[in-house]
Amino acid sequence: MNIGTVAQRSGVPAKTIRYYESVGLIPSAGRTAAGYRVYGERDVATLRFIQSARSLGFSVKEVGALLTLWNDRGRASADVRALALQHIADIDAKITELRSMRGTLQHLVDHCAGDGRPDCPILDGIADPARLGIAAACCRPEGEAG
Amino acid sequence: MNIGTVAQRSGVPAKTIRYYESVGLIPSAGRTAAGYRVYGERDVATLRFIQSARSLGFSVKEVGALLTLWNDRGRASADVRALALQHIADIDAKITELRSMRGTLQHLVDHCAGDGRPDCPILDGIADPARLGIAAACCRPEGEAG
DNA sequence: CTTGACCTTCCCGCCGCTGGAAGGCGCAGT
DNA sequence: ACTGCGCCTTCCAGCGGCGGGAAGGTCAAG
Incomplete structure (x- = not known):
């Protein structure tokens, strides 16, 4: 899958995907001989996760933390909950x-x-x-x- | 009055005052022979106005419009009100x-x-x-x- | 004459992208 | 084989609204 396809399927613009890669939010994609980035289904799911978390107002950095937890099968849900609660508090402050x-x-x-x-x-x-x-x-x- | 004094009296940091001048929000200040910016009471009032408008969430551009109206003795309060109502609508959208x-x-x-x-x-x-x-x-x- | 606080300009960094330029790649049509 | 189009690549610049800090000039006090 090329970046355009994964962009369309995930809803994340190609430029943004490259940006996420450049800042380390997602790992570097594999490349074809010609240098094209190559993606799989897993990447689509990851990008959808990112998109969704971003739409909930999490910063890119926070999304990174959430991604790490998401990929960690040994995580404690308490850690996720703590992140979410902190974010709710931030939102409340903004609303106020x-x-x-x-x-x-x-x-x-x-x-x-x-x-x-x-x-x-x-x-x-x-x-x-x-x-x-x-x-x-x-x-x-x-x-x-x- | 030097920039440090006006900064202290208006509550707007010196760097920010220079920034406001650079983007045209406030006119270029007068200068001493040595190149120091010189300010008067009027500038303190203007910067306080700006500070206050910014704290109400107006963008720098919007503050520019408000400043223009403020300085225009022939303004129609309807114009000010329209700006404020639009800003309230923006705030409502964010809150939502x-x-x-x-x-x-x-x-x-x-x-x-x-x-x-x-x-x-x-x-x-x-x-x-x-x-x-x-x-x-x-x-x-x-x-x-x- | 020196010290130290002030002032000046300049450029970089933050966040989260977005746009655009310049150039390479892939495939369809002729 | 050549052309054309659309995709891909990299890099650079800019948005808003400043803040940090460097390198250097100025001013008042001791």
């Missing part, structure tokens, strides 16, 4: 950050007339971050626990 | 994606014993993405609307 941004932005937007006039609480809020803090508390009724 | 990842991962983790044995539904699920779909539906009671 994004929600914080979103909340601030939404608040600013809510206070902006959004018409032809230049007065803009959004710009004011960005210009003076202290107001962002104020903004977060200024119009909270009282029903929300801090 | 992260939550999807999180959901899948959590599900896999829930099914993994996480002990010394090698059997691992997490690895199985990653290896065969079809199972991820199954995983999403396999143990849903019936109370959840699709």
Whole structure:
């Protein structure tokens, strides 16, 4: 199987496969006499595994660790679980950050007339971050626990 | 004011200020005879604005647009609002994606014993993405609307 | 006059690819 | 045999948003 075929079957672009090889995520493929990379079914499965793990947000390095565990018949599932839990924690941190941004932005937007006039609480809020803090508390009724 | 001072007062590292200048986010600073960059109060305010906008997740390019609006006394707040709303939409898309990842991962983790044995539904699920779909539906009671 | 903190430019590295150029290989058609 | 096309190879550059560090100039204090 040439790289184009394995790319199509795994869903990983040929350039990306070469990249993964160059950074050591996958071992160097065999070569034909002409220098073409040669792949087998196992490689398709590996690349699908990688694709899937990447789509779950694991970094290439983390995928490497997962691959190692996947190939290790003597692995402890606890190790895999630990990686996954850590990744969930990372995701949670990102979500928290994004929600914080979103909340601030939404608040600013809510206070902006959004018409032809230049007065803009959004710009004011960005210009003076202290107001962002104020903004977060200024119009909270009282029903929300801090 | 030298770059170190303005860096300290704005919270933007000197290297980053030079970078912002190099990509045209801020205009070229004035120079002393010796070639040192010179800044004033206005620059501190601008850099704080930038810092604040960046912390809300705006890209450097978007911050450029915000800065232009900020400096334009004839702006329409609707334009600012539109930028902010678009950014909120981008953030929402990211949050949605992260939550999807999180959901899948959590599900896999829930099914993994996480002990010394090698059997691992997490690895199985990653290896065969079809199972991820199954995983999403396999143990849903019936109370959840699709 | 020296020290040390500051400033300057420059280029490299990070992550995870993606695009493109220049050249070799394989096979079909004529 | 030759042409053409599509695939393969390598290498280099770039995206965003900086940070590290080298090599060298400047400034104020002692």
